Amino acid sequence: MAGAAEDIVDMLVIGGGVNGAGVARDAAGRGLSVILCEKGDLAEGTSSRSGKYIHGGLRYLEYYEFRLVREALIEREVLLQAAPHITWPLRLILPHSPEQRSRWLIRLGLFLYDHLGGRKRLPGTRAVDLTTAPEGAPLRKTFTHAFEYADCWVDDARLVILNAVDAARLGAEVLTRTACVSARREDDVWRATLRDAQSGAERTVRARALFNAAGPWVETVLGNLAGVNAQRRVRLVKGSHIILKRWWSGENGYVLQNDDKRLIFVNPYFDDLALVGTTDIPFEGRPEDVATGADEVAYLLRVLNRYFEASLTAADVIADYSGVRPLFDDDSAKGASAVTRDYAFELDGGAGRAPILSAFGGKITTYRKLAEHGLEKLKPFFPQMKGPWTANAPLPGGAMPDADFERWLAVFAKARPWLPAPLARHYARAYGTDAETLLEGAGALGDLGRCFGGLFYEREARWAIAREWARAPEDVLTR
Numbered sequence: 001m002a003g004a005a006e007d008i009v010d011m012l013v014i015g016g017g018v019n020g021a022g023v024a025r026d027a028a029g030r031g032l033s034v035i036l037c038e039k040g041d042l043a044e045g046t047s048s049r050s051g052k053y054i055h056g057g058l059r060y061l062e063y064y065e066f067r068l069v070r071e072a073l074i075e076r077e078v079l080l081q082a083a084p085h086i087t088w089p090l091r092l093i094l095p096h097s098p099e100q101r102s103r104w105l106i107r108l109g110l111f112l113y114d115h116l117g118g119r120k121r122l123p124g125t126r127a128v129d130l131t132t133a134p135e136g137a138p139l140r141k142t143f144t145h146a147f148e149y150a151d152c153w154v155d156d157a158r159l160v161i162l163n164a165v166d167a168a169r170l171g172a173e174v175l176t177r178t179a180c181v182s183a184r185r186e187d188d189v190w191r192a193t194l195r196d197a198q199s200g201a202e203r204t205v206r207a208r209a210l211f212n213a214a215g216p217w218v219e220t221v222l223g224n225l226a227g228v229n230a231q232r233r234v235r236l237v238k239g240s241h242i243i244l245k246r247w248w249s250g251e252n253g254y255v256l257q258n259d260d261k262r263l264i265f266v267n268p269y270f271d272d273l274a275l276v277g278t279t280d281i282p283f284e285g286r287p288e289d290v291a292t293g294a295d296e297v298a299y300l301l302r303v304l305n306r307y308f309e310a311s312l313t314a315a316d317v318i319a320d321y322s323g324v325r326p327l328f329d330d331d332s333a334k335g336a337s338a339v340t341r342d343y344a345f346e347l348d349g350g351a352g353r354a355p356i357l358s359a360f361g362g363k364i365t366t367y368r369k370l371a372e373h374g375l376e377k378l379k380p381f382f383p384q385m386k387g388p389w390t391a392n393a394p395l396p397g398g399a400m401p402d403a404d405f406e407r408w409l410a411v412f413a414k415a416r417p418w419l420p421a422p423l424a425r426h427y428a429r430a431y432g433t434d435a436e437t438l439l440e441g442a443g444a445l446g447d448l449g450r451c452f453g454g455l456f457y458e459r460e461a462r463w464a465i466a467r468e469w470a471r472a473p474e475d476v477l478t479r
Contacts, residue, residue: 009033009173010382012192012207014180014221016040017047018156018364020213021163022371027211028170029393030375030386035205036164036172037194039179041475042468043160045287046215047364048479049323051241051265051278054079054087054152054365056117057341058255059263061109066116068342072365073117076152079365080121083162083395084403085432087154089122090267091252093135095143095307100257103145110149121403122150138248138308148252153267156364157479158430161468162395163367169396176469183210183226183356190226190354198471209349209381211374212358216287216326222358228348232360235329236284237336240292240322241277242300243269247310256307264303273318276300280336283324292320328361343370345377355381397432405432412436418444426455438463 009032013024016038024036038044056073057065079087096103110125128146130136135146164174175194181202183192190207214221222230246268253267262280269275279296297314304312327339343362349355357378362370372388379385400408405428412435413424419439427435438459442448449458464470464479 007035007203008189008206008208009035010207011035011209011211011378012037012180012183012190012205013211013213014225015213015215015217016042016160016164016174016176017045017213017215018043018160018163018367019215019359019362019370020211021160021167022367023211023213023359023374024167024172024174025163025170026368026371026375026388026390027385028167028172029389032382032385034167034172035175035207036167037175037178037180039177039197041176041470041472041479042164042174043157043479046323046325047160048157049239049241049321050156050364051239052154052156052267052269052275053265054154056113056151056365057363058109058113058149060341061112063338063340065340065342066112068340068366069113070116071369072363073113073119075365075369076117076122077120078368078391079154080152081398081403082393083159083398083432084400084405084408085397085429086158086162086395087152088405089150090153091123091148091150092255092265093128093252094147094149094255094257095130095139096145096147097143097257100259100261106147110147113149122152125149134250135252138310140307140309143307154364155429159364159367159395161479162397165396165468174469176475177471180221180225185226185349185354188352188354190356208354209378210354210356211378212356216324218326218358218360222346222348222356226348226356228356230346230358232344232346232358233329234326234360235336235339236282236287237325237327237339238281238283238290238322239278239325240281240296240300240320241275242292242297242317243319243321244274244276244312244316245318246272246274247308247312254307256303258303264300266304276304282336287324290322290324292322296322326361343373345374347377349381397434399433408433420445423455427460430460 011027011032011034013020013036024034028034054076056069060069114124126148128148130144130146168174177197178194181193181195183190190210192205194203212221219230222228256264267275328344330340341363344360346358409428451457464476470476
């Protein structure tokens with residue numbers, strides 16, 4: 001890239017998490033020229049270390065965040081329609097623990113949850129008698145009543161990748177392992193220097209606007225990179241999850257009320273594992289260095305052992321992961337669990353000064369609305385920009401009749417009798433209808449190339465390199 005001629009684009013998006021990828025996709029679809037740069041891999045940080053949920057945020061109702069819950073519930077329906085291959089309904093069992101919340105309060109919260117967002121595709125709440133229902137079998141006998149409601153599971157890393165893939169299809173340039181190392185305003189444009197982390201080559205880009213979607217690094221980009229004093233703040237909160245062998249049958253998950261009023265989610269993970277989380281701990285330090293602490297593991301195990309008959313110890317933990325959530329700091333007096341999960345923007349620019357729009361906070365469920373609202377704030381700078389369009393647009397691989405994944409999978413698998421059922425489902429889940437392109441010309445397992453173990457074959461690795469910006473082994477293995 002060194003010595004290359006300067007490019008000029010409408011927008012440079014800094015940050016390749018779910019917000020940045022969503023912004024790049026939306027902006028490109030509105031006719032803007034876009035470059036997205038990410039210092040690591042796509043979804044390398046917070047966006048791939050979530051609880052794997054698309055949800056309205058039942059607990060947020062206690063903090064009167066009705067606007068956020070309604071928006072998130074509506075987005076839950078949008079994503080079920082747009083990407084049925086990477087998001088699907090998940091039944092959740094919430095045992096009643098009267099020490100935390102009364103039954104009438106839970107009923108009220110779930111009633112609002114059912115009706116705030118125009119629920120269409122998911123079943124409504126129902127009461128469960130744990131003394132007779134199979135979902136009660138793994139629980140301690142002291143828990144006799146529960147409520148069942150539905151939210152959605154999501155492959156969070158694939159959600160980011162698919163937004164980036166669609167952005168590129170629409171004309172955006174996606175640069176991974178490429179950091180924005182400087183940005184300075186030159187009247188009505190920004191001049192930014194991008195550096196490739198692998199080659200060290202630098203490239204200068206001129207952009208009419210910057211969109212700062214750097215997540216935990218949003219203040220760093222504003223202050224250290226662009227020289228702007230941020231008026232808003234992010235609160236960094238560590239959330240950790242642990243993975244264990246699944247100790248219950250069935251595809252339902254559990255939502256456990258802890259004695260600190262937090263909700264802990266216990267969900268099926270892959271074929272025979274369980275994902276448990278999350279914690280909420282104030283975090284200081286470099287987000288890159290975040291790690292699960294022994295105290296967090298003990299905290300999560302204590303909650304599990306309070307509710308389940310199984311006696312689980314640290315020896316049962318197979319793996320863990322931790323991420324730093326950049327929450328919009330709406331009130332410094334609030335504890336980590338009470339800080340809003342909503343988002344806010346800060347715009348600097350105007351009157352001959354090129355704009356930089358920074359996004360603070362947000363959650364994976366509302367990434368599409370964050371992008372939509374952010375671009376509307378930049379509309380005065382781009383009067384030719386088209387209007388919102390993503391609400392009814394499928395993500396790559398998601399254009400399935402009636403958004404019915406199982407029906408589409410049956411047809412896909414029947415057309416390929418040589419493909420083992422687990423592998424057919426893997427390709428269908430990861431790539432949706434694009435799996436047909438992935439397997440084009442293949443008629444036997446040998447056509448997929450070398451098997452690296454499990455369901456991972458050479459053809460998929462080459463696809464990730466050619467089409468999804470995999471530039472290092474970990475890009476393929478850890479997404």
